[in-house]
Amino acid sequence: MSEPLHRRALLRSALQAGLVAGAAALLPRPLAAAPLAKVKADGRLRVGVYADNRPWSWTEGGVLRGIDVDLGKALARALGVEPQVVEFFAGDDLGADLRNVVWRGGLLGFQPCDVMLHVPFDRQLMIENDQVAIVAPYTREGFGLVCGPEGGDCEAPPVQFRGKRIAAETATLSDAYLLGSFGGVLRSNVRHFQSGYAAMAAVGTGTADVAMGTRAQVEAALHDFPAAGLKRRKGPIPALPSPGWDVAMAVKDNSRTLGDALETIVGELVAKGAMASIFATYGVEWHAALAG
Helix, strand or coil: CCCCHHHHHHHHHHHHCCCHHHCHHHCCHHHHCCHHHHHHHHCEEEEEEECCECCCEEEECCEEECHHHHHHHHHHHHHCCEEEEEEECCCCCHHHHHHHHHHCCCCCCCCCCCEEEEEECCHHHHHHCCCEEEEEEEEEECEEEEECCCCCCCCCCHHHHCCCCEEEECCCHHHHHHHHHHHHCCHHHEEEECCHHHHHHHHHCCCCCEEEEEHHHHHHHHHHCCCCCCEECCCCCCCCCCCCEEEEEEEEHHHHHHHHHHHHHHHHHHHHCHHHHHHHCCCCCCCCCCCC
16 A cells, blocks of 8 residues: 555556556656655645644644644745645554554545654564654653642652542553552542543643643643642652653655655754744753654
8 A cells, every 4th residue: 555656557557458567667767756756746745643632733723733733844844845734533552543644544534644743763663563664753752740739749659649639641651550550549539531631731720639641741731721830740750660752753664765854854953943942832841852
């Protein structure tokens, strides 16, 4: 499915004409044009971003907003083409997202994108998904914890949050940590939300006392609820199995020329301070990827 459409069409024509033996001769090298050249010829960069992933990407008033949305537009401008940023809903796992968004397309008609943002820069993920190239790590993410006025001491061991209203996104590492750590003493206090930002917002609006999620979600909530008296945990979260992760992009495996160009652009955005400015728009501090 990753083979260019015009190449498949040419093969069909050759078969119909009874020229199977000469089909290879009908496929000159220019038809295998580099995907970067195709993006420029098309005049647009199609960028896939997750739906309901605030502060990275979400729809508000019918308009796509967020760090990844602005970054996608910046990438297109640097390539000299128009941005086409589209949102997609997360599948059962990252492999499904890469399949649906990058190299095959969705079963319900979602067209593949030239690049997908917000992909973990993870070696095992690369091995398991060899139809894509994971490139251009552009930031480092981690976990954080925020407390409201009734949350108590945010620096205390999390077991001290027993009896508080604790918020987390369903079926995430934050959720698993809160449900299972410390002998499960916090389990009955955990309330589940559709997204990590929604969990943070619950603390911002006073319907929860403590929330755990990603660092970006914590910082976005502090930015969006300045009068709520929120406090973020400054110390490490004890017994947390994740030290953080780099966030990158994915292109088709045969689109490495595009991937190379995107890596160059990311480096330029970082060097000019533009990357940090994109993050700051949403109250989030940019952290350099370790693999960058």
